Amino acid sequence: GAVVSQHPSWVICKSGTSVKIECRSLDFQATTMFWYRQFPKQSLMLMATSNEGSKATYEQGVEKDKFLINHASLTLSTLTVTSAHPEDSSFYICSATDPNSPLHFGNGTRLTVT
Amino acid sequence: SQELEQSPQSLIVQEGKNLTINCTSSKTLYGLYWYKQKYGEGLIFLMMLQKGGEEKSHEKITAKLDEKKQQSSLHITASQPSHAGIYLCGAASGGGADGLTFGKGTHLIIQP
Numbered sequence: 001g002a003v004v005s006q007h008p009s010w011v012i013c014k015s016g017t018s019v020k021i022e023c024r025s026l027d028f029q030a031t032t033m034f035w036y037r038q039f040p041k042q043s044l045m046l047m048a049t050s051n052e053g054s055k056a057t058y059e060q061g062v063e064k065d066k067f068l069i070n071h072a073s074l075t076l077s078t079l080t081v082t083s084a085h086p087e088d089s090s091f092y093i094c095s096a097t098d099p100n101s102p103l104h105f106g107n108g109t110r111l112t113v114t
Numbered sequence: 115s116q117e118l119e120q121s122p123q124s125l126i127v128q129e130g131k132n133l134t135i136n137c138t139s140s141k142t143l144y145g146l147y148w149y150k151q152k153y154g155e156g157l158i159f160l161m162m163l164q165k166g167g168e169e170k171s172h173e174k175i176t177a178k179l180d181e182k183k184q185q186s187s188l189h190i191t192a193s194q195p196s197h198a199g200i201y202l203c204g205a206a207s208g209g210g211a212d213g214l215t216f217g218k219g220t221h222l223i224i225q226p
């Protein structure tokens with residue numbers, strides 16, 4: 001079946017640095033990908049919708065300048081957390097939509113900012 | 115690893131009728147989340163259940179958690195076209211939120 005690959009699965013970075021997370025659809029083309037964030041013991045919340053070839057759509061309260069999203073091809077979307085701070089430590093997960101099957105999720109990336 | 119089984123996989127219901135979607139876990143449930151998604155859109159968080167016997171409602175949608183059965187059910191009363199979409203349950207695998215395991219989703223179609 002269709003698979004979404006997310007990389008890295010975990011990352012530790014120092015405060016003030018930037019981190020890039022990749023989300024790839026392995027055997028289908030995804031014109032739309034979604035990025036979610038989950039804080040400990042909280043629900044998965046949608047951050048932004050990534051559209052191939054156009055600007056991402058951010059949910060209310062999500063800083064677009066801090067969470068840069070690039071969807072340069074039909075199989076790759078990247079999320080860059082810029083100038084990361086400890087409060088950005090979280091679990092980030094992407095999902096992609098395949099016209100033939102509704103939902104595919106990456107395995108998530110655990111970001112820890114020290 | 116924890117697995118979540120949702121049933122039914124798809125459901126066609128006439129507008130105005132009630133329906134129930136079930137989510138059964140292979141392991142102890144530490145937290146159960148229900149989401150809704152429409153094609154081409156992101157997940158919409160519906161409810162989170164954490165305690166056995168807990169029941170929550172949001173408009174015409176009610177969800178219950180049966181901790182002993184490791185199961186949750188989502189009930190929609192007097193369904194409307196706006197309820198159409200994919201319903202997804204997600205579960206925490208442990209006491210924290212170290213990633214969620216999701217069911218495969220239930221595709222709900224509302225017939226006028």
